[in-house]
Structures are given as structure tokens and as C-alpha cells.
Amino acid sequence: MKKILLIVLINLLSFTTAQSQCWYTSFLKDYEAGNVDFRKFIGESKDGMGVYRRLYDGGSTYVLKNATYLQKFEKLSPDVASRIAKFTDDKIGSTLAKFLDDCDDPEFLNFINKSENSKFVDAFSNHKLTDAEAQNIGDLVAELKLNEQNTEKIEKWLVRSDKISIMKGRFKVADDFEKFSNRSIASNTDIPCKAWGGNGNRTHYTQLQAGEPKVILDDALVDPIPIATDEFGARTYKTLYHDSKLTKNAPWTPNQSSEIIDKFTSGNGVLTDTKGLQYVELEVKSSANYFKDYGGVLKTGDKIRIYKNEIYKSISNGDGKSIIETIKIFK
Structure with missing residues (x-):
């Protein structure tokens, strides 16, 4: 516990009292009441405090204290983690927990962690996309589908958007265009x-x-x-x-x-x-x-x-x- 308190004090030097008081008070309480696995994660993780802080700031209450899910969440890049932490997380089987379960798929995890795929993460966490944003996301997914990349989990999380019909419409447009291009080249147009x-x-x-x-x-x-x-x-x-x-x-x-x-x-x-x-x-x-x-x-x-x-x-x-x-x- 002394080691953890020292880590907390060092981290607090980077924040004002007003900024830090809520999250570190919560952390101390959760650490004191936490089980062996939770304490072990905090003690051994390279960024345990950062992981806890991002989840706390996002409103997490279940994953926040669960060592198994903390380990999954830690595999997300900090930028992705900050946005995904905003998913609802108030009980077992929460939206956040389900998303992290899907991150057990290495291909999906690798995909969302790449900076060039940040638009997808934005779409997962933002239900209210503009038509232009939805069309762009649809074009990107269509490109992946045409190249036989597994998009099952990507589409699963995009379906939460109210613009999903626009996205899916772009899949057929992309397929039609590829076939049109194939025919044009075959005929030496x-x-x-x-x-x-x-x-x-x-x-x-x-x-x-x-x-x-x-x-x-x-x-x-x-x-x-x-x-x-x-x-x-x-x-x-x-x-x-x-x-x-x-x-x-x-x-x-x-x-x-x-x-x-x-x-x-x-x-x-x-x-x-x-x-x-x-x-x-x-x-x-x-x-x-x-x-x-x-x-x-x-x-x-x-x-x-x-x-x-x-x-x-x-x-x-x-x-x-x-x-x-x-x-x-x-x-």
C-alpha cells in the first residue's frame, strides 16, 4: 500500500488539487476495498494509474474495478481508450465490457489501435454522425470487405449509429464500382x-x-x-x-x-x-x-x-x- 500511495503522490504533482481530488480519492477507496487481482494489476501494470484514470473520467464503474477487464482495456492505445471509456459501464455485461470482450480478437484490436482507423472508433462511440461522415465510413468498410478482411466486429459496433443504412448502402456501390472497373480493363477501355x-x-x-x-x-x-x-x-x-x-x-x-x-x-x-x-x-x-x-x-x-x-x-x-x-x- 505504501508503494501505491507513493505512486499516487507522484502522479498528483502533475495536476491541481481540484483536478485530482475526485479520481484519486476514488482510487484510494477502490484500492483499499479491492481484491488481490485488482491490487496486483495496479502494482504490476506499467500504466495502471493511467488506465484507472481514463476509465474513471469516462464514467466507468464495473470495468474500473475488475482486473480481467482492466487488462483488456490496457491493450487499447491511450487515444482509443479515452473514447471507448465513455461506453456505458454500470454492471456485468455492460456495453464497455462487451466491447472489451471483442478486443480479445487480435485482428480487431490491432485494427482499432491504428491511428489511421480513428474514424471507426469515432463512429463506434458517436451515434449522431452526419450523412457525409456516415458515407465516408461506409466507403472505408466497403474497401475492407472487397479485400476480404473480416469486418464482422467492425460492422457490429457501427450498427449502433443512426446512419447505419447509409453506411451499408455504400457497400453495394463499392462492389458495383469494382465490377465496372474490372469490365473496363477486360475490354481495354x-x-x-x-x-x-x-x-x-x-x-x-x-x-x-x-x-x-x-x-x-x-x-x-x-x-x-x-x-x-x-x-x-x-x-x-x-x-x-x-x-x-x-x-x-x-x-x-x-x-x-x-x-x-x-x-x-x-x-x-x-x-x-x-x-x-x-x-x-x-x-x-x-x-x-x-x-x-x-x-x-x-x-x-x-x-x-x-x-x-x-x-x-x-x-x-x-x-x-x-x-x-x-x-x-x-x-
Whole structure:
């Protein structure tokens, strides 16, 4: 107890008496009455006092004193935690407790903790979104769904918003736009194919899966002549990568970013010359059944080489029925 009191006193130096008195009085009372697990959490956690403070400020009463849930809450980034702490939390099975139970899913936890996904956390905790905010969130979720990311828990917490119908409406718009783009490329239409000088003799694959973690390519235009063959017979093919986005602000999915886009901006990967990274290689993961619908040479286990100067995205006019612009990502 002496150690905890010392920690409290040190923390209080950062606050005025008026700011601190309520929460630390509550903390001392809860610590005195708390069970062994609660005391252990406070004593061993790197940020036990901060965790308690964020929950107290948010109005928590159940999770605030429960060591199991305190450990779950501690895994949230401070910024996310401060907003999620505002969920109702007055008894077992509270909204906050249910949300933290869903955070046992590492994929969901990792997703909400990323700063670029802060809009989702805002939407979880804010029922009163504007139409524009709801549409933007819908576009973001649609992008994840199109790339086969599990959005079950994301949608579960978005459904609390009174604008959920607008969000769900965007899912179909995104799906329609991707199919429209696929057809445009298959027919070698001016927009978008003019952006890269036409398809030539390349084979057009849609929803090709490659890499680990898996990336799903909206459109992969693969040159039929391999540029390398390994000792096991697997071949490497030069590939142009195209993606469809509903809006200019629609983000790349986490795997698209980490496995392709970010590598050309961070310097990670294989260097081909002194100017920096020129391409990334990904192993093809699509199954043999997938390739039955295509007449090209690509097969499971082959590699595709995506060059920095051959990555494009097409932007919708908003209704998903036409392309207003095709952008070359790296000039």
C-alpha cells in the first residue's frame, strides 16, 4: 500500500488539487476495498494509474474495478481508450465490457489501435454522425470487405449509429464500382487502360491473392513472358497493379499498405539499384480452381513482381457507375 500511495503522490504533482481530488480519492477507496487481482494489476501494470484514470473520467464503474477487464482495456492505445471509456459501464455485461470482450480478437484490436482507423472508433462511440461522415465510413468498410478482411466486429459496433443504412448502402456501390472497373480493363477501355498505354498481351486477373499476409489485387495485368525461374520451376512475372477506390480519400487496406505501397516509401525490401526500391515480389496464393477461369500462364506458387512505376488506382464519380480519373501512384 505504501508503494501505491507513493505512486499516487507522484502522479498528483502533475495536476491541481481540484483536478485530482475526485479520481484519486476514488482510487484510494477502490484500492483499499479491492481484491488481490485488482491490487496486483495496479502494482504490476506499467500504466495502471493511467488506465484507472481514463476509465474513471469516462464514467466507468464495473470495468474500473475488475482486473480481467482492466487488462483488456490496457491493450487499447491511450487515444482509443479515452473514447471507448465513455461506453456505458454500470454492471456485468455492460456495453464497455462487451466491447472489451471483442478486443480479445487480435485482428480487431490491432485494427482499432491504428491511428489511421480513428474514424471507426469515432463512429463506434458517436451515434449522431452526419450523412457525409456516415458515407465516408461506409466507403472505408466497403474497401475492407472487397479485400476480404473480416469486418464482422467492425460492422457490429457501427450498427449502433443512426446512419447505419447509409453506411451499408455504400457497400453495394463499392462492389458495383469494382465490377465496372474490372469490365473496363477486360475490354481495354480508354479509361482506365489509356493511363498505362493499353493492356497489350498481358493477362488480366481479378481478385488475385498474393503474399503473406495476403493481399488481394483488384486487377493484376501479368506479362506472359517470365523474367525469372527458380530451381523448383516457379516463375516470376512482371505485373501491373490496379485498384478501384470509391473516393480519392479511400485508403489502401492495411495489407495493401504494408506489403506494397509502404515499401516504396519506407525503403524496405530488395534494392535493385542505388536509387532505392524499384519493385516488390509476392508469391501467388490463389488456388488452382481460381486459375481454371483464366487462360494465362500464372499458377499457384509463382511470383509476381510489381514495379513502383506500374501501380494505379481509379476513382469513382461517387455513384460507382463510372471512372472519373485513373491515377499513377508513383510518378
